[in-house]
Amino acid sequence: MAKKFETALVQAGRNPTKQYGFVNPKLTRGSTVLYPDMATKLATGKHILEPVDIYGLCGNETHFALEAAIAGIEGGSHAQVTSSGLSAITVPLLAYLKAGDHLLVPDSVYGPTRTFCDGLLRRYGVDTSYYDPMVSAKALRALFKPNTRVLFTESPGSHTFEVQDIPALAEVAHAAGAKVFLDNTWGIHHFQPFTKGVDVSIQALTKYPGGHSDIILGAVVVNTEEDWRWLRLGALELGNYASPDDCWLALRGLRTLHIRLKAQEAAGLQVARWLAERPEVARVLHPALPSCPGHELFLRDFTGSCGLFGVAFQPEFSAAAVVAMINSLKLFGIGASWGGYESLVLPTTGTIHRSEGTGAFEGNMARFHIGLENVDDLIGDLEQGLAVLRTA
Ligand SMILES: Cc1ncc(COP(=O)(O)O)c(C=O)c1O
Incomplete structure (x- = not known):
């Protein structure tokens, strides 16, 4: 077996x-x-x-x-x-x-x-x-x-x-x-x-x-x-x-990959779905959500996801406003890489290079990695961050 x-x-x-x-x-x-x-x-x-x-x-x-x-x-x-x-x-x-x-x-x-x-x-x-x-x-x-x-x-x-x-x-x-x-x-x-x-x-x-x-x-x-x-x-x-x-x-x-992946998949989905409901967010780029290009292929070919996904904010929010929001977050480290036990965020607008004109979504963008913190704590932090986004 x-x-x-x-x-x-x-x-x-x-x-x-x-x-x-x-x-x-x-x-x-x-x-x-x-x-x-x-x-x-x-x-x-x-x-x-x-x-x-x-x-x-x-x-x-x-x-x-x-x-x-x-x-x-x-x-x-x-x-x-x-x-x-x-x-x-x-x-x-x-x-x-x-x-x-x-x-x-x-x-x-x-x-x-x-x-x-x-x-x-x-x-x-x-x-x-x-x-x-x-x-x-x-x-x-x-x-x-x-x-x-x-x-x-x-x-x-x-x-x-x-x-x-x-x-x-x-x-x-x-x-x-x-x-x-x-x-x-x-x-x-x-x-x-x-x-x-x-x-x-x-x-x-x-x-x-x-x-x-x-x-x-x-x-x-x-x-x-x-x-x-x-x-x-x-x-x-x-x-x-x-x-x-x-x-x-x-x-x-x-040895602990399985439980970390499972926990971070579940937490990532919870945060992604919460963000998808927010009026400040135009689109969540998480393969397990229908708003992500290729979602149907994800359903066909993958058995699950992880804690890494992207967000496109509504076009009315400037790149500077997204940066102000990111600076205000207390539980999300600003840094590259992902897959660790800690939550991370990066603004992605202007940092990614595309030569074929793909990857242009509604507004300014950020990438989130969801770690092993309590999900309600993370959502609470994002809630105050979105308030900063609205007023920046
Ligand atoms: C999709 C992907 N592949 C490869 C790498 C490279 O990994 P490393 O940082 O170990 O060089 C990264 C790093 O962020 C990545 O996101």
């Missing part, structure tokens, strides 16, 4: 017989691995695609424990930990693409992904085109070129939360001989990438898996031996791994 999510999280990456009986996997730090003789060293070096202690930069038991756990959550066969969520995006792009290739990226992509595509990737001869995240399969087909190697997706999109039709878009990409990458950070656990046509799934472990705003970490998950070769060898060529201390903290975070 397949283990349910909660059970899998409790058991993932643990092997008490290798841990001197202790409950948790060991935290192993190290660079040099010593071998008893040259024959053993030469034999070990052949296992670069396997979780074997070869040299610190090829990972150790702490990395391998986390990788096994993340592969399980994503439903893939192999995972590679990387030094950040952003490097979980850049490493597979560099591993799979070469000069002369073309890449398709949604207009709603996480900003630093766009910066990487327009900067380093372009300098290395890879050409990126951006597409409307709500593109139909037919319209997407027309955007493919003979040299398009990767269709990048991010669902829901950063800041504007458009939910993409991943299975339909993946079908087009595969017919054109391209790989499908998905930044699945928002959809962790609730979107199973490999049952929906994704080849390479990306997780910023900094967010919900870490859960305590104290690590920067990423993971890339694949589901075939061929993809594992591309990913693993690319990551090793780039020398990109992560501190075992951060991996250990991520493993610790995973």
Whole structure:
């Protein structure tokens, strides 16, 4: 019988017989691995695609424990930990693409992904085109070129939360001989990438898996031996791994991922629905609400949500008024990232870059992340914040 999510999280990456009986996997730090003789060293070096202690930069038991756990959550066969969520995006792009290739990226992509595509990737001869995240399969087909190697997706999109039709878009990409990458950070656990046509799934472990705003970490998950070769060898060529201390903290975070995600999903929905009823709000961009583009795809493809969503205020409220409201909030920290235990807010108008004209909603916008505080306290804080918005 397949283990349910909660059970899998409790058991993932643990092997008490290798841990001197202790409950948790060991935290192993190290660079040099010593071998008893040259024959053993030469034999070990052949296992670069396997979780074997070869040299610190090829990972150790702490990395391998986390990788096994993340592969399980994503439903893939192999995972590679990387030094950040952003490097979980850049490493597979560099591993799979070469000069002369073309890449398709949604207009709603996480900003630093766009910066990487327009900067380093372009300098290395890879050409990126951006597409409307709500593109139909037919319209997407027309955007493919003979040299398009990767269709990048991010669902829901950063800041504007458009939910993409991943299975339909993946079908087009595969017919054109391209790989499908998905930044699945928002959809962790609730979107199973490999049952929906994704080849390479990306997780910023900094967010919900870490859960305590104290690590920067990423993971890339694949589901075939061929993809594992591309990913693993690319990551090793780039020398990109992560501190075992951060991996250990991520493993610790995973044990409570289920209850944090459940609580933050419920609280996020409660706050989002409350905001949707407010006269100051034009639209709540939460995939579980009908006002979000792609809501019907969310209902079809996801089993739940998390605590991150956007809000477009009525056009009568200026960007300065939204900032005044944000400054007045007592329980929402002003800061980037999300997935921790604390609530956060950021004004998003003017901070997001779109080249294809998508993501323009009614008024000035903000992004909220709902933490583990009491929901009535959060709503009370927002209520006084909206009073500031009205009078600013
Ligand atoms: C959707 C998404 N992907 C990737 C990242 C990058 O994660 P990290 O901060 O670990 O580099 C972020 C960070 O905010 C994100 O929101």
